[in-house]
Amino acid sequence: MIAYRSLRVALLGGGSVGAQVARLLLEEQEELALRVGAKLELIGIAVRDVNAERTVDLPRELFTTDAESLILGADVVIELMGGIEPARTLILQALGSGADVVTANKALIATHGPELFALAEQVGAQLNYEAAVGGAIPIIRPLRDSLAGDTVLRILGIVNGTTNFILDQMDSTGATLEDALATATALGYAEADPTADIGGYDAAQKAAILAGLAFHTSVPIDSVYREGITGITAEQIASAQKAGYVVKLLAVCERVTDPATGIEGVSARVHPAMVPRDHPLAAVRGANNAVFVEAESAGSLMFYGAGAGGVETASAVLGDLVSLGRRHVAGGPGLGESTHSELPILDISSVSTRYSVTLEVTDEPGVLAAIANVFAENGVSVELVEQSIQGDAGTATLVIGTHQAPEAALAATVDALSSNSVVTSVASVIRVEGAQRP
Amino acid sequence: MIAYRSLRVALLGGGSVGAQVARLLLEEQEELALRVGAKLELIGIAVRDVNAERTVDLPRELFTTDAESLILGADVVIELMGGIEPARTLILQALGSGADVVTANKALIATHGPELFALAEQVGAQLNYEAAVGGAIPIIRPLRDSLAGDTVLRILGIVNGTTNFILDQMDSTGATLEDALATATALGYAEADPTADIGGYDAAQKAAILAGLAFHTSVPIDSVYREGITGITAEQIASAQKAGYVVKLLAVCERVTDPATGIEGVSARVHPAMVPRDHPLAAVRGANNAVFVEAESAGSLMFYGAGAGGVETASAVLGDLVSLGRRHVAGGPGLGESTHSELPILDISSVSTRYSVTLEVTDEPGVLAAIANVFAENGVSVELVEQSIQGDAGTATLVIGTHQAPEAALAATVDALSSNSVVTSVASVIRVEGAQRP
Numbered sequence: 001m002i003a004y005r006s007l008r009v010a011l012l013g014g015g016s017v018g019a020q021v022a023r024l025l026l027e028e029q030e031e032l033a034l035r036v037g038a039k040l041e042l043i044g045i046a047v048r049d050v051n052a053e054r055t056v057d058l059p060r061e062l063f064t065t066d067a068e069s070l071i072l073g074a075d076v077v078i079e080l081m082g083g084i085e086p087a088r089t090l091i092l093q094a095l096g097s098g099a100d101v102v103t104a105n106k107a108l109i110a111t112h113g114p115e116l117f118a119l120a121e122q123v124g125a126q127l128n129y130e131a132a133v134g135g136a137i138p139i140i141r142p143l144r145d146s147l148a149g150d151t152v153l154r155i156l157g158i159v160n161g162t163t164n165f166i167l168d169q170m171d172s173t174g175a176t177l178e179d180a181l182a183t184a185t186a187l188g189y190a191e192a193d194p195t196a197d198i199g200g201y202d203a204a205q206k207a208a209i210l211a212g213l214a215f216h217t218s219v220p221i222d223s224v225y226r227e228g229i230t231g232i233t234a235e236q237i238a239s240a241q242k243a244g245y246v247v248k249l250l251a252v253c254e255r256v257t258d259p260a261t262g263i264e265g266v267s268a269r270v271h272p273a274m275v276p277r278d279h280p281l282a283a284v285r286g287a288n289n290a291v292f293v294e295a296e297s298a299g300s301l302m303f304y305g306a307g308a309g310g311v312e313t314a315s316a317v318l319g320d321l322v323s324l325g326r327r328h329v330a331g332g333p334g335l336g337e338s339t340h341s342e343l344p345i346l347d348i349s350s351v352s353t354r355y356s357v358t359l360e361v362t363d364e365p366g367v368l369a370a371i372a373n374v375f376a377e378n379g380v381s382v383e384l385v386e387q388s389i390q391g392d393a394g395t396a397t398l399v400i401g402t403h404q405a406p407e408a409a410l411a412a413t414v415d416a417l418s419s420n421s422v423v424t425s426v427a428s429v430i431r432v433e434g435a436q437r438p
Numbered sequence: 439m440i441a442y443r444s445l446r447v448a449l450l451g452g453g454s455v456g457a458q459v460a461r462l463l464l465e466e467q468e469e470l471a472l473r474v475g476a477k478l479e480l481i482g483i484a485v486r487d488v489n490a491e492r493t494v495d496l497p498r499e500l501f502t503t504d505a506e507s508l509i510l511g512a513d514v515v516i517e518l519m520g521g522i523e524p525a526r527t528l529i530l531q532a533l534g535s536g537a538d539v540v541t542a543n544k545a546l547i548a549t550h551g552p553e554l555f556a557l558a559e560q561v562g563a564q565l566n567y568e569a570a571v572g573g574a575i576p577i578i579r580p581l582r583d584s585l586a587g588d589t590v591l592r593i594l595g596i597v598n599g600t601t602n603f604i605l606d607q608m609d610s611t612g613a614t615l616e617d618a619l620a621t622a623t624a625l626g627y628a629e630a631d632p633t634a635d636i637g638g639y640d641a642a643q644k645a646a647i648l649a650g651l652a653f654h655t656s657v658p659i660d661s662v663y664r665e666g667i668t669g670i671t672a673e674q675i676a677s678a679q680k681a682g683y684v685v686k687l688l689a690v691c692e693r694v695t696d697p698a699t700g701i702e703g704v705s706a707r708v709h710p711a712m713v714p715r716d717h718p719l720a721a722v723r724g725a726n727n728a729v730f731v732e733a734e735s736a737g738s739l740m741f742y743g744a745g746a747g748g749v750e751t752a753s754a755v756l757g758d759l760v761s762l763g764r765r766h767v768a769g770g771p772g773l774g775e776s777t778h779s780e781l782p783i784l785d786i787s788s789v790s791t792r793y794s795v796t797l798e799v800t801d802e803p804g805v806l807a808a809i810a811n812v813f814a815e816n817g818v819s820v821e822l823v824e825q826s827i828q829g830d831a832g833t834a835t836l837v838i839g840t841h842q843a844p845e846a847a848l849a850a851t852v853d854a855l856s857s858n859s860v861v862t863s864v865a866s867v868i869r870v871e872g873a874q875r876p
């Protein structure tokens with residue numbers, strides 16, 4: 001299949017996310033063309049200083065300081081500058097000129113979303129912003145499309161990685177807020193001025209966006225109640241721990257009925273909260289994000305992943321880009337694009353994984369060496385052996401954990417074990433998944 | 439905003455999912471019309487027996503046994519019959535007549551997906567099947583759209599609720615497979631003939647669908663390696679537990695390189711596996727489902743929720759329906775539909791939640807009664823009080839957990855406590871979220 005047309009893509013912003021988006025557009029050009037059904041041609045990157053140092057090596061000729069001219073020649077504009085202006089004006093210009101827009105700009109969507117959505121709808125353009133909340137975690141699209149036929153009742157979101165890292169440090173090490181913040185800063189999880197994060201401002205913008213989407217209404221950022229984590233003490237964390245809770249900074253969006261007036265409405269708020277240790281959100285550690293959604297029909301859903309990072313956020317931006325690119329291509333949303341790959345389907349014997357093998361063996365000297373030899377001869381590396389000697393029959397049970405090994409090698413090992421005189425039986429072979437890979 | 443046109447929706451199948459879809463289409467007609475920008479008109483429900491008993495009370499005149507005629511008058515056909523035929527023929531007829539299709543039929547997509555997708559692409563129709571994997575959990579759309587610009591490396595999925603319930607029972611109670619299966623059957627989690635579930639056949643169909651989407655290739659169902667849970671013993675579960683693992687039935691889809699030939703390809707397999715207890719999948723309990731995705735740029739993501747159930751699956755079907763309905767409506771994908779709601783934005787004072795209040799009080803008789811009175815007078819119900827008497831100063835610390843109460847009532851309580859003579863200070867007030875609601 002050959003890409004039969006080209007979409008001209010303009011990038012605004014060359015920071016950590018922008019540089020990764022540009023790299024992926026160049027490196028994955030052929031694969032992306034197959035997925036879209038059209039070539040995605042990066043026509044330029046608008047930056048403040050074309051000579052600034054970049055985290056990624058990109059062709060110098062792509063850079064320009066003239067964002068307005070760049071936009072004029074684009075089918076799609078990706079805005080990754082952040083902040084309100086000039087991002088807002090440039091997006092309005094792009095939509096006005098008929099271009100589709102992808103943005104990761106949470107501050108802009110939270111404060112000027114209605115204006116931008118109205119213009120996009122008026123001109124029939126697409127405006128995607130999956131990367132604005134939860135980094136690489138798909139949450140905008142599930143709320144907008146997958147839950148479009150349901151009634152969302154409540155959202156509990158861990159939507160700021162910095163504060164989750166700090167609270168997790170305090171919870172797991174007993175550190176004070178001050179010390180945990182210092183660790184976060186040293187590890188690059190917190191910025192030099194951490195106010196936007198620990199003050200809850202970043203989370204409040206995301207709460208406004210999530211509430212707007214979930215409840216099909218416009219939720220102004222200044223209607224979001226906001227409390228940061230600055231008042232949280234080691235004593236509070238310890239006390240919560242003792243009571244079976246963990247403290248998280250939550251964005252809470254819910255349908256509520258005012259007890260005084262009986263008026264039904266929606267509320268969005270951000271504040272530290274105690275969450276039961278057996279709640280799925282309690283297991284969200286480090287700088288990760290997760291959004292827990294309760295809907296009338298769907299019940300409880302959770303979306304979990306890395307909430308920030310240049311390359312992670314770039315993944316969400318590219319997902320938005322490919323999705324809107326597909327709609328540009330004639331023939332609409334058919335799924336033919338999902339089967340362009342030439343990758344062969346390999347048999348289970350090609351798979352490598354780890355194994356736990358349980359053997360019944362005769363309990364006599366030299367058995368362990370004999371067994372170990374069988375594994376070694378078949379190219380399977382043993383990670384650990386656990387032996388439990390049994391009562392009377394002169395037999396013992398060995399549980400052998402292997403390093404990663406090909407299925408074919410393991411099958412040969414099991415065959416050899418079965419015919420080995422010291423092995424009474426191969427009681428079980430079970431694969432081990434989800435452990436760290438080498 | 440008034441819906442300005444109508445989409446004629448035909449439903450094939452009136453079982454537990456179909457009945458819920460019909461109910462929601464009728465009950466939520468106005469809200470759905472606002473979301474789509476067009477009325478969704480249910481024109482009929484094709485069933486084998488119009489007089490059969492239904493789980494939901496629906497207008498008798500909607501039912502028909504003539505599926506073919508029903509399809510001819512439809513803009514959108516929702517197929518919830520299950521099985522290969524006549525579902526396949528009817529979907530081909532629907533697509534051929536220009537209708538869009540929504541289906542929850544995993545067996546059909548896993549075995550005849552390529553044929554259906556090819557026809558849909560050829561005629562420019564939409565074919566959505568979010569409900570085919572993971573019930574209400576959005577996973578098809580995130581893989582198809584959100585991760586469309588990324589490279590998926592591996593998927594580990596718990597995609598069969600029955601087997602997860604059984605394995606969770608064995609893990610938490612030490613039950614045998616036989617006993618756990620009996621419990622699952624008694625609670626309605628397992629069917630009378632549980633072969634499709636415990637043999638891994640259902641999970642294998644879902645693995646084929648996920649692998650096809652993730653790797654943009656066609657993965658035939660008979661290329662999926664399959665092992666069920668029938669060989670799993672209480673001893674294996676206990677041994678895994680001792681070693682820090684939990685046994686799950688996993689659908690594993692990954693990019694692999696054949697060690698013998700060096701050929702790169704993809705593999706899909708279903709088998710029981712030991713998963714480390716600190717892996718997010720280990721926390722997926724009961725009949726829940728979760729899909730863990732590792733992608734090159736996005737890193738690790740997880741999607742979690744109820745994997746089955748009539749109303750949950752209906753949520754996914756309606757999401758597909760609203761999404762494709764929006765594309766029917768002129769003006770395309772603008773997000774104006776997200777802000778049609780008239781719900782007011784309520785202040786934090788309208789919110790009700792639970793609280794943990796820490797007080798420093800004078801340590802003398804009658805203090806607890808005095809404090810309890812303050813809460814009661816302000817309409818806040820106390821769930822538990824924990825007292826830790828301190829050393830020398832004649833003061834004590836009280837931690838008071840409340841039942842759900844309005845913010846306004848709690849604020850009044852805190853005011854009253856602050857001015858009460860037995861209270862030295864209100865050390866902290868923190869909200870409690872994520873606990874069971876009354």
